[in-house]
Amino acid sequence: MSNLVVLGGGKIGEALIAGLINSGIDPQSITVTNRNSDRGQQLRETYGVKDLTDNEQAVESADVVFLCVKPKGVLDLLAEISEAVENNDDPTVLVSMAAGLSLAAMEDVVVAGTPIIRVMPNTPMLVGRGMNAMATGRFVTKEQAEEATALLSAVGEVVPVAESDMDAVTALSGSSPAYFFLVAEALVDAGVSLGLTRQVAEKLVTTSAAGAGIMLAESGSDPATLRANVSSPAGTTVAALRELEESGIRGAFYRATEACAKRSMKLGEASKAPRESNFDEDSDS
Template sequence: MTKIVVLGGGKIGEALISGLVNSGTDPQSITVTNRRPERGEELRERYGVRDLTDNRQAAEDADVVFLCVKPYMILDAVAEISPAVEENDVATVLVSMAAGVPLGAMEDAVIAGTPVVRVMPNTPMLVGRGMNAIAVGRFVTPEQLADVTELLSSVGEVLPVAESDMDAVTALAGSSPAYFFLVAEALIDAGVSLGLTRPVAEKLVTTSAAGAGAMLSESGQDPATLRANVSSPAGTTVAALRELEVSGLRAAFFRATEACAKRSAELGELR
């Protein structure tokens, strides 16, 4: 039985646990750690997993350790569990789920030769629709990569990327759900401004967003084609799109993603 450890039972950690359990992983093979014992107890009761407050103890004999903590905590967490990783009979794989911190920094913080994987997840993993971009360190074997990929597939899709692309990946996947939520929020407010009640506006926008997302992922057509299909010449949609272009929507997203990627790179330097 693979022993899985999740350091940090926040939103990402809980989403991973939920996906693993729902996909058939034995809850008793999963150990979650939290600084607050009451949070561990909550997750134990909800999913049937084991819980601890001691990261080093949790990492003993672990096959895979998912580091689901804030970026500034990653290297401290790696250093904390390093003695246990060194003493383990198995080759424990460390999987960082945090933005910014490079593979090299994590490899330097643990015993030489430890396999380290870097993942950029996003919050749709909470509903099993996550996008997990994955980059591997120098010591990860094909078998270990396959095992980690299989585990992450329980909460969404897995896409291998070069580590040099991780800051851009953070801007396009890790943070992008917030962009879509902001667009939805703005559309709802616009609907209220047009005279709709907020519940009606929310229903119209959220249902349209879900449908558009399904078309993007399932139709096999690119976004430009899908947009053109809705845009009749001199029609209502074209009038709206023209205003968005005049308002600089595309340029705003260019600037936003550049700022996000820059901040991701900065997080990797704050250590």
């Protein structure tokens, strides 16, 4: 049984813990750290995991360590635990769940040869439907990558990607739930403008969005086909789609994803600058 450590007990860390336990992993094989001892106690009482406030102590004898902190804190955290990880009898795999930070930047902070995996998660992992894009560092073995994939599968799907694609992945997966939430919000407001109560509008939109998501994931049809299936010639849906196209919806998403990818790239560049000493306990996409 692997010893698993989650550094950072924020939303991403808690979602990962919940998914691992729901997949059948013994809670006592999981240790979570948090600067706030009350938060650690809450996670211990809720999930039955071990909790510590000392990161170096937590990673002793760990097989896999998940870094669930904000990007600005990852490098300081790696520097903090590097020696303890190096002293472990067996190689410890470090899995970063933060946006923007390159494998090279992280490998520069730890002892040479430390296996590091970079993951771009998204918030649907909170309900077990996450999308985790994974890029492996040069010292990660096939077996270690397979173990990380199996563990991350507890909170959604895992897809291996080239690290050079990570900025695009952030734009298409890491941040995209917010795009869908914004569209849903706009549709609710539009429903209210048409005379519906907000409660009814929210029910109509959220249920339709959930159903459409399931169709996208499980029908086996591509988005264009699914859209065409709803679009009768000269019908109501076509009239609405024409307005969206003429309003430049596709161009808006092109520009939005480009802005997101550029921001992700800048986060990576910022990791080369002098680091601050403190960090918040959650991932930021």
